[in-house]
Amino acid sequence: MRGADVIRVLIADEIARIVGDLEKLEAYGDVVDVCGVAHQASAVIEEAWLRQPDVLVLHERFAELPGADFAAHLASVSPATRVVLMTSGAAPVAADTWTAGAISESATAPELLEAISIAAGVVPPDADPEIGFTGPEIRAPKGRATVVVAFSGKGGTGTSMVATNLAVMLAQGAGGHAALVDIDLQFGDAAGMLHVENHLLTIADLASHGDEIDSALLDEVLATGPADVRVLRTPSSPELAEAVSGATVRSIIRATAKGREFVVIDTPSQVDERVLEAFELADRLLLVTSYNLSSVRGTKSTLLLLEALGVDMESVDVVLNHTRSRTNYRREDIEEILGRRILVDLPYDPRVDPSLDSGTPIVLAQPRAELARRLIALAQLIAVPRRPADAGAIEIPELEPPTYRRRFSLGRR
Ligand SMILES: Nc1ncnc2c1ncn2[C@@H]1O[C@H](COP(=O)(O)OP(=O)(O)OP(=O)(O)O)[C@@H](O)[C@H]1O
Ligand SMILES: [Mg+2]
Structure with a gap:
């Protein structure tokens, strides 16, 4: 989380469950701000990019890509976002390396808040602190600007x-x-x-x-x-x-x-x-x-x-x-x-x-x-x-030599 008091959360799930999660989080408005929802798997990355949430609560059914690929894609568009994976089973599965936690879809409101807070780094996790991933720094390909x-x-x-x-x-x-x-x-x-x-x-x-x-x-x-x-x-x-x-x-x-x-x-x-x-x-x-x-x-x-x-x-x-x-x-x-x-x-x-x-x-x-x-x-x-x-x-070509020729013109030369 980027030093904010309120945790910004994006929820990616089917509409019915999103409504349920919103109800669960309603009481915690002073600590959790649901800044966006994605109710189609194909929209998750774009929403994450637009909203730059601290935490993405992602239902496992929406995780179309293999975890590592999804994590890399997410990190490239929203480096600070941590993922809480929501699972269909009653008991949460162990967190995978690309997630910052997992929780059952039938979790109670306090459990959901706790999973979000741990992922955002507000509450220290009881579990292994090595979970999660870090996104890239802002960096251009090498060669020239x-x-x-x-x-x-x-x-x-x-x-x-x-x-x-x-x-x-x-x-x-x-x-x-x-x-x-x-x-x-x-x-x-x-x-x-x-x-x-x-x-x-x-x-x-x-x-x-x-x-x-x-x-x-x-x-x-x-x-x-x-x-x-x-x-x-x-x-x-x-x-x-x-x-x-x-x-x-x-x-x-x-x-x-x-x-x-x-x-x-x-x-x-x-x-x-x-x-x-x-x-x-x-x-x-x-x-x-x-x-x-x-x-x-x-x-x-x-x-x-x-x-x-x-x-x-x-x-x-x-x-x-x-x-x-x-x-x-x-x-x-x-x-x-x-x-x-x-x-x-x-x-x-x-x-x-x-x-x-x-x-x-x-x-x-x-x-x-x-x-x-x-x-x-x-x-x-x-x-x-x-x-x-x-x-x-990706090969970054050197800038053109002095004999540079226009690729196009407005016919003024
Ligand atoms: N998202 C925004 N919210 C509020 N005001 C904005 C926003 N974007 C631009 N403005 C205001 O609109 C005006 C024009 O912005 P700016 O000078 O960046 O435009 P420009 O396209 O560079 O204009 P110019 O053709 O004069 O170079 C400025 O007064 C700026 O403060
Ligand atoms: Mg201008």
Whole structure:
């Protein structure tokens, strides 16, 4: 458990038994918060990823995969979650190595509470303390940084909020080996959102160096923000930004990726040469969309554009963000319009604005807020390889040599 007083529990079971468990836990609302339920076996991992529970109460009938595989999958999406296995027999079976306890489905309310508390580490177990497993640290594949681009075809959807929170979270998980590069040269304010706006050197100071951006120069130009994230800020005056070409952005991304684990790029809402370079070098492209038709249409157009440009659509994900407290649309409606699933749905939180103003992103300021939990889950998803089972086999290519050729263009060259 992550130092919280209330244990967050996800229950994965058939509806009828979930209702029974909720009744059993109702009296313990001050210590147990049922943050989610999964009533289909196929939804357990996704719910765990979204909710980041402290404890997953999993009925054995829902454990479709062999235990170790399930544990590895769960650990990759929600590393801190401990599993309590619920069994059909009257007496609980002995806990398996991938679980933190087992309990019978006919257990009494106090017994269920005790099993959850032991799994969460609140009550010391009488049994062998070696049970359970530990999830991976935030870690990118070795070689060079994972480049993550946050983009939106419409302004004001929360792209910078997502980029700054992700960058800080990834930096925290990777011992500071993460950078945020702001290429919204006209209006970008990632530096203000991370309270490093007084750092004098900016992206414009790298423009005259072409391909010769060495690590010492970069180190001087990068500011250091919360969780030791390194930040490349935009110049205070837009004329200075004119010298920053697509080629400059390419060489900045390549230089920043060296020796780091993650580079997050915040972008403007229009596609220009610099944004194209970022798209091309991205390992993960997050399209940030808010709950309004204009934003959803912007995302639809961006998806079509990316497809036309030949971007690997496997690397593209849609992030739905509530910038307002009330909306007229459902996530499913938006998925239907876009023709693809939404990776994560970020709730509205009135503390976002003050957190951005104060320079401390919500993942640090309010880590237990639902929005922060989901942003942390998103960072974890980015940090672990997509296919954990194949992780050892993934070859990370070196960044392109100087003779690099575009894979796509908008016909402007
Ligand atoms: N989940 C949220 N809850 C509450 N407010 C939010 C949320 N996400 C974003 N906001 C607010 O919405 C506004 C726009 O956010 P942000 O600047 O991140 O968007 P953007 O897409 O980068 O905009 P721009 O096009 O100006 O660069 C900010 O005031 C921010 O505080
Ligand atoms: Mg922005």
